[in-house]
Amino acid sequence: MTLFNMNTFRKIHYMFLVSSLVFFIAASQNIPNPRYAQASALVNNKLYFFGGKLETNTVTNEVWYLDVESLSNATIHTWHQSPSMPVGYYYGTSCVSVTDNSTILLIGGISYTPNTPNLDFDAKVYIFNPNKPQWKSLKFINGSNNFVMRNNMQAVMNKYGQIFIYGGLNFTNNNSSNTVYNDMNLLLATDYNDILWSTPSVTYAPPTPFIQYTATLLSNGLIVYIGGIQETQAISATLMTTLKLFDTYYNSWSDQTISGDPIESRAGHSAVLDIKYSSAQNEIIIVYGGYSTKTNATSYNTVTPDVAVLNTTTWTWSTPYIFQAHAPPLLALHSAVLYENYMIIAFGLNVAQSTGLTPDTNLLSNDIYILDIQNYAWVIVIPANQSSEYNILQFAIGIGVGVAILIIFLSFSGYMCYSKYFNYQEVHYEYLVFQYSIHYES
Ligand SMILES: *[C@@H]1O[C@H](CO)[C@@H](O)[C@H](O)[C@H]1NC(C)=O
Ligand SMILES: *[C@@H]1O[C@H](CO)[C@@H](O)[C@H](O)[C@H]1NC(C)=O
Ligand SMILES: *[C@@H]1O[C@H](CO)[C@@H](O)[C@H](O)[C@H]1NC(C)=O
Ligand SMILES: *[C@@H]1O[C@H](CO)[C@@H](O)[C@H](O)[C@H]1NC(C)=O
Ligand SMILES: *[C@@H]1O[C@H](CO)[C@@H](O)[C@H](O)[C@H]1NC(C)=O
Ligand SMILES: *[C@@H]1O[C@H](CO)[C@@H](O)[C@H](O)[C@H]1NC(C)=O
Ligand SMILES: *[C@@H]1O[C@H](CO)[C@@H](O)[C@H](O)[C@H]1NC(C)=O
Ligand SMILES: *[C@@H]1O[C@H](CO)[C@@H](O)[C@H](O)[C@H]1NC(C)=O
Numbered sequence: 048m049t050l051f052n053m054n055t056f057r058k059i060h061y062m063f064l065v066s067s068l069v070f071f072i073a074a075s076q077n078i079p080n081p082r083y084a085q086a087s088a089l090v091n092n093k094l095y096f097f098g099g100k101l102e103t104n105t106v107t108n109e110v111w112y113l114d115v116e117s118l119s120n121a122t123i124h125t126w127h128q129s130p131s132m133p134v135g136y137y138y139g140t141s142c143v144s145v146t147d148n149s150t151i152l153l154i155g156g157i158s159y160t161p162n163t164p165n166l167d168f169d170a171k172v173y174i175f176n177p178n179k180p181q182w183k184s185l186k187f188i189n190g191s192n193n194f195v196m197r198n199n200m201q202a203v204m205n206k207y208g209q210i211f212i213y214g215g216l217n218f219t220n221n222n223s224s225n226t227v228y229n230d231m232n233l234l235l236a237t238d239y240n241d242i243l244w245s246t247p248s249v250t251y252a253p254p255t256p257f258i259q260y261t262a263t264l265l266s267n268g269l270i271v272y273i274g275g276i277q278e279t280q281a282i283s284a285t286l287m288t289t290l291k292l293f294d295t296y297y298n299s300w301s302d303q304t305i306s307g308d309p310i311e312s313r314a315g316h317s318a319v320l321d322i323k324y325s326s327a328q329n330e331i332i333i334v335y336g337g338y339s340t341k342t343n344a345t346s347y348n349t350v351t352p353d354v355a356v357l358n359t360t361t362w363t364w365s366t367p368y369i370f371q372a373h374a375p376p377l378l379a380l381h382s383a384v385l386y387e388n389y390m391i392i393a394f395g396l397n398v399a400q401s402t403g404l405t406p407d408t409n410l411l412s413n414d415i416y417i418l419d420i421q422n423y424a425w426v427i428v429i430p431a432n433q434s435s436e437y438n439i440l441q442f443a444i445g446i447g448v449g450v451a452i453l454i455i456f457l458s459f460s461g462y463m464c465y466s467k468y469f470n471y472q473e474v475h476y477e478y479l480v481f482q483y484s485i486h487y488e489s
Pocket of ligand 3 (some may be wrong): 124187241
């Protein structure tokens, strides 16, 4: 007497087939290509990415977002696309309006007519309303003439809606050498139809301009400029041990000496402000990644440590101990934001394998990495570009377990000979469905 008849086998097999397919459909999604020098902004739990340069060497106008609430330990992230920018865009800077906490301004940057190598000088500011969603281009910034395609700088917006942008590079064509600016630009976006632009007179401006820095606004109105690369690379080292501070109330610069752990000079890194201590005027800045700014470097070099913490009360650097499992390769020209206790890092250039000073498009990332800043641990995130491998693994386990269970059932029931053939047919069929899914996905 048999405990299991053929109907039971069919049911079990059908179950595996259906569950595998459901898994597949749930996991199948569009995934952005690797890129660097994109802009990013976090609005209403959605982390937006704008433009960037792709592996194909084209500057894209794509807009992607991740629902950060959906990010958790060991899940595949789901990507969504928003209406593309009017231009291909990279090396710009973004900020989120304090008036509505949702309008995103993309300022400066190098712009191209989408899908062409032709520069597009049409607008100086692109404004994205994620709620509609809709784009608007601002052709004029009143008062500015030399702000055309200003790039490699970072904007901060204060609680009064004033936007401060230090320096940056100019760009008008491929063949000229760049000028590194030393000005402080103050933009006031009144109603997003018009932007008032000025260059207030400032005191104690840094004698040597620097770019590819990070700018972080503290609650006391000081902007902390960390790292960056100077015209004369030889003095970039001082940009980590003597930070440049800009007081937004007095329009004045000062130098702040930083003690503590040695933190190698870097540019193209990222910084986030942890404000959970802000009531006690005790804010920390967490710095990730970047490339080394050694004098006369002929390629992008790695920096240590990859993660550094600046205590802005004591003005000291510290290096948290972080277990390296699930850590990213050292990235530069990536994006980073803080969401609750998670520093989310996306895209960028893998510095360790770089061979020259032009970002190597074979070394770009489209992975997401998450640093838990409460426990200083990298959270397990399944890379977007490996989600199909992950499916294969799941699927193989599904088949493997299915086959094993079947074999146990079959040995028990004594239907070995006929059923082996049946089993093979079923697995083969599933495999074909699986192959089809892969093709459908790509
Ligand atoms: C924007 O966010 C800040 C900080 O969370 C909050 O204090 C402010 O009330 C918000 N403003 C609007 C218009 O929602
Ligand atoms: C500028 O350089 C890019 C990349 O090297 C190239 O694709 C583009 O054709 C150049 N544009 C002009 C106007 O020379
Ligand atoms: C800004 O410039 C534009 C174009 O020149 C002009 O139409 C507008 O009135 C100006 N706005 C202000 C506030 O000056
Ligand atoms: C930057 O500005 C300077 C001075 O106006 C000019 O000579 C140079 O050609 C510009 N460079 C680029 C890349 O646009
Ligand atoms: C830049 O140089 C390239 C080759 O040297 C030339 O073909 C191109 O016309 C130049 N572009 C500009 C804008 O001068
Ligand atoms: C960097 O290069 C310049 C010019 O070639 C040279 O004068 C200088 O000594 C170099 N500096 C270092 C630290 O190697
Ligand atoms: C910053 O340093 C002060 C003084 O040592 C300390 O009390 C505070 O906890 C530190 N802040 C953080 C966030 O670690
Ligand atoms: C993520 O999951 C792993 C394995 O379950 C666990 O060891 C780790 O502590 C988790 N990390 C976080 C930040 O929850």
